[in-house]
Amino acid sequence: MARRVVCRAADVPENGLKEVEIEGGLKLLVANAGGEFFGFQATCPHQDVPLCEGVFDGSTLTCHMHLWQWDVRTGAPLGLAEAPLQKYSLAVEGDSLYLAGAATALDVGEIFNGIASATLDELAGLARSETFPPGTVLYRPGDAAEDFFVLDAGRVEFLVGRGERTTPGGFMLKKGEVFGWAALLDGYPARIASARCLEESRLLRINGKAALGVLERDPAAGFIVMRRLAALIARYLASSGAQ
Numbered sequence: 001m002a003r004r005v006v007c008r009a010a011d012v013p014e015n016g017l018k019e020v021e022i023e024g025g026l027k028l029l030v031a032n033a034g035g036e037f038f039g040f041q042a043t044c045p046h047q048d049v050p051l052c053e054g055v056f057d058g059s060t061l062t063c064h065m066h067l068w069q070w071d072v073r074t075g076a077p078l079g080l081a082e083a084p085l086q087k088y089s090l091a092v093e094g095d096s097l098y099l100a101g102a103a104t105a106l107d108v109g110e111i112f113n114g115i116a117s118a119t120l121d122e123l124a125g126l127a128r129s130e131t132f133p134p135g136t137v138l139y140r141p142g143d144a145a146e147d148f149f150v151l152d153a154g155r156v157e158f159l160v161g162r163g164e165r166t167t168p169g170g171f172m173l174k175k176g177e178v179f180g181w182a183a184l185l186d187g188y189p190a191r192i193a194s195a196r197c198l199e200e201s202r203l204l205r206i207n208g209k210a211a212l213g214v215l216e217r218d219p220a221a222g223f224i225v226m227r228r229l230a231a232l233i234a235r236y237l238a239s240s241g242a243q
């Protein structure tokens, strides 16, 4: 994905906030913390309220609606807040800010790469980045299959079956690999395998129904994603029996 201009640095007042919409339709909140710039999702993860209407003291961002707060350097929740903010790395060049950083797991993954930028941005807007310690069981057979995951870093193991009859079903190793894809399929409301982090793992968690809504609005992208998903499922069925 091409590097995208966010805004001019001078457009964001010192210790102030600004909401911007960048090429592709992604909306960001830009915070200027004493001359350092940080980018976040534009709306509150609680109830979709614009965060640019919140209060920012130069280090803590507060949503004015129910007073959830975040550390503006990390997006980590503080106080009452129950969810972190999605953070976007910004680079300053000359007098302008750009969306920076390495390609995201969505950009590089085999399912979503190459689809329209606006659609990818919408999917990225649905993603919650979560980090889990080694040993975390992400789901078990029978759990509701509401979300799917994209591996950003780490290693995840799949186990097929229950109890002592459990057998290894494979591993997710590469950034961008998608698992928990029952959430993207009609008629598969429950997990049929378990997934466990073998090491500290960073994942993007995306609600399946919401992602399907995005793909329905862009049928060309939807067709590509479903075709790749079908190939992925066929590959796993051939190699491991199930996911």
Ligand code: FES
Binding pocket: 044, 045, 046, 047, 048, 049, 063, 064, 065, 066, 067, 068
């Ligand atoms: S809407 Fe932001 S804290 Fe409730």
